[in-house]
Amino acid sequence: MNDAFKRIEVAVERSGLSIADKAGLMKVIGQIDDPSAAAAIAELFESRPDWIVRVSDNYKAKQAAFAANDLSLMESIIAQEEAELEKLEQ
């Protein structure tokens, strides 16, 4: 495990997420295959722990949308995702 992933793991462990939510989020994080992206996420999670919760909530909401085959729910989740990314971009 490289340093960025360790930093992400520690940040996630320190978050107030439940064990189940931490596991879900780490499943997503485990999919990152670009070290520079992992470093950027480590940076974000350390400086903005609120994003740990945002990404976790986003993942759980998508799971619910996919499970329910609810395209309008998926659309609203992604619209919110775009808005949050826009805000972070500024």
Next chain:
Amino acid sequence: MMVMERLDLGIQRNEHEVFLDNGLARERSVLDRFKGKKTKAIAAVLALSSLVACGRQDHKSGEVEHGPKVTAAEQVNPHREQGAEWAAPRGDYLEIKTASGDVRVKNFYKTDKYVTQDHETVVLAENENYSISYYAGDEGFIITLFSADTAAARTAAESELLDQLGVSRDDALKLNVNERILNKNSPDDGKLMGLSFHGDK
């Protein structure tokens, strides 16, 4: 492989699943929009969360798909495909695959504290000093030590792990077990370690 390409692969592979395709296509448009911007990494993670949420995450660069990984839980509970009702393994023992051969453990689904909603995580113990979790995905265990008295918490957690699994130290060392110290007051905060008796072998 870029996340975009992985999203495309996800779309092409299962064309009949229209809903999933639409969701992923929408996600791809977001990723396109933030390409080259400073938020591109988090946009990629949010896109990955879509892939994982719909179960199409297995397209990493250079990887050949070998079919779904069979976990200890699946050996005794083959009804894990989506939509099938999940049931905890009923037998008295589970076989956990390791690099050093299969390790037979007591069925900890009978002694756990709880199993998470997605059935991927089994929490064997959880208290103010430590937690012990099993992840079905990689058949690994993680012990998290919260207590200021790390040594005592470690001894207690390892003892509980051996107890619940009903395995010897030698067999425990074959398993994928990691321990993490999480205590901001400890100089070892964040440290990742193996089992304490690793050096005894």
